[in-house]
Amino acid sequence: MKVYDMLIVGGGPGGYTAALYAARAGLSVLVLEKLSAGGQMALSERIENYPGFPEGIDGYTLAEQMQAQAERFGAQTELAEVLALDLRANPKIVETSEGTFYGRTVVYAAGAEPRQLGLPMEQALVGRGVSYCAACDGAFYRGKTVAVVGGGDSAAAEAMHLLPVAKKVILIHRRDTLRATKVYHAALTQAENLEFRWNSAVTELIYDGRLTGLRLKNTVTGEESSVSCDGVFISVGREPATALVSSQLSLDKGGYIVAGESTRTEIPGVYAVGDVRSKPLRQVVTAVADGAAAVHSAQSFLAGLENTDCLPE
Amino acid sequence: MAAISVDSEQFSQMLAGEKPLLVDFWAPWCVHCRALQAAFDKAAEENEDSVLAVKINIDEEMELTNAEGIEVIPTLVLYKNGKRAASVVNPGSKAAIDAFLQDALGR
Numbered sequence: 551m552k553v554y555d556m557l558i559v560g561g562g563p564g565g566y567t568a569a570l571y572a573a574r575a576g577l578s579v580l581v582l583e584k585l586s587a588g589g590q591m592a593l594s595e596r597i598e599n600y601p602g603f604p605e606g607i608d609g610y611t612l613a614e615q616m617q618a619q620a621e622r623f624g625a626q627t628e629l630a631e632v633l634a635l636d637l638r639a640n641p642k643i644v645e646t647s648e649g650t651f652y653g654r655t656v657v658y659a660a661g662a663e664p665r666q667l668g669l670p671m672e673q674a675l676v677g678r679g680v681s682y683c684a685a686c687d688g689a690f691y692r693g694k695t696v697a698v699v700g701g702g703d704s705a706a707a708e709a710m711h712l713l714p715v716a717k718k719v720i721l722i723h724r725r726d727t728l729r730a731t732k733v734y735h736a737a738l739t740q741a742e743n744l745e746f747r748w749n750s751a752v753t754e755l756i757y758d759g760r761l762t763g764l765r766l767k768n769t770v771t772g773e774e775s776s777v778s779c780d781g782v783f784i785s786v787g788r789e790p791a792t793a794l795v796s797s798q799l800s801l802d803k804g805g806y807i808v809a810g811e812s813t814r815t816e817i818p819g820v821y822a823v824g825d826v827r828s829k830p831l832r833q834v835v836t837a838v839a840d841g842a843a844a845v846h847s848a849q850s851f852l853a854g855l856e857n858t859d860c861l862p863e
Numbered sequence: 864m865a866a867i868s869v870d871s872e873q874f875s876q877m878l879a880g881e882k883p884l885l886v887d888f889w890a891p892w893c894v895h896c897r898a899l900q901a902a903f904d905k906a907a908e909e910n911e912d913s914v915l916a917v918k919i920n921i922d923e924e925m926e927l928t929n930a931e932g933i934e935v936i937p938t939l940v941l942y943k944n945g946k947r948a949a950s951v952v953n954p955g956s957k958a959a960i961d962a963f964l965q966d967a968l969g970r
Contacts, residue, residue, distance in 0.1 A: 584902075584955070584956035584957065584958065585898055585899065585901075585902050585955060585956050585957065586897075586898040586899070586900065586901050586902060587901070588898070592894070592897070592898045593894045593895065593898060594894075595894065609894075610894065610897050610898065629901065629902050629905050629957040630957070630958070631956045631957070631958035631959075647956070647957070647958035647961065648958075671935065673895060673935070673952075673953055674893075674895075674935040674936060674952075674953075676894060676895060678892070
């Protein structure tokens with residue numbers, strides 16, 4: 551039975567950074583990724599806020615390079631979907647579509663996914679007008695009309711991000727008031743190029759090769775209407791991929807794993823990295839930082855130095 | 864071996880062959896298509912005894928794409944005995960591709 555020093559669940563930027571650090575530290579390490587390196591990052595057309603790429607880089611290419619870099623030092627990858635984990639076992643057990651794997655430590659870096667509206671063509675139009683991240687894709691809509699769907703803090707932040715860029719921003723929300731924090735309200739209501747569409751739900755994406763508009767239904771009167779736009783930013787929440795570990799690790803109310811900057815969870819030898827971790831900012835740069843921190847913590851654990859009774863900070 | 868790209872003429876020839884044909888309808892601008900690439904190639908390699916796997920760029924083969932009724936990409940279609948037997952849109956994992964193939968090949 552092969553026992554890896556470290557099993558990494560998820561091949562996004564956090565996972566592959568942990569793989570790189572672990573491999574360079576001489577640990578045997580296997581990344582379990584269900585589809586492709588990069589996770590959510592691989593779906594970003596251009597990443598312009600990751601240092602070192604002055605012209606930006608597409609997320610897929612950056613992911614391929616992170617994978618190649620980790621593998622150059624001996625990290626391995628298995629395209630496997632994780633089905634179950636036993637994090638308290640010794641060694642820890644990860645059951646996948648490609649078989650069972652054993653590790654002395656587990657880095658859980660399964661990521662998060664933006665919640666979808668669930669409309670036909672929504673996935674196919676990603677990159678052709680449908681986006682889940684204004685910080686990622688907003689710059690492509692300079693001088694254009696865009697819609698933002700949602701009413702929480704993240705939707706408000708998306709709108710704020712788009713206001714200086716777009717000609718017009720249409721904020722579409724199911725209710726008649728924003729759920730977002732008050733600090734956003736004044737800024738949004740004062741913006742000249744922002745139009746609110748209250749009590750409105752998106753019922754259809756209108757497209758002709760790429761997105762051209764949205765069909766709306768009034769949630770109070772049932773009246774239907776449509777708006778023309780070049781892009782729509784869907785911001786109706788995120789869902790961390792933590793269901794598989796929810797019975798073993800503490801989650802916060804958003805479903806994120808409770809762990810501090812060391813990424814240590816309540817189970818010794820188990821680390822929460824990237825978007826699954828409870829933290830204020832989820833970006834590629836913060837995910838890669840987590841990956842490095844996890845290996846630092848894991849090295850102490852593997853050397854028997856980590857106080858196994860300590861709680862996550 | 865990575866799945867090769869084919870045009871409509873090659874597609875017709877392969878359709879007439881004995882082996883079931885697995886086609887990935889994709890386009891270079893489609894980020895989900897790119898994310899699927901490694902898993903598709905791996906699944907193609909693992910099943911090369913039972914399936915011939917190819918890719919068709921919908922931008923280059925619009926007529927064929929329309930004729931095959933592809934409206935969403937990435938779409939994987941399995942053809943058996945020259946006929947469309949099953950399809951799946953944007954499988955989210957290599958495991959999902961494997962499950963689709965198992966089911967479509969009737970194993």
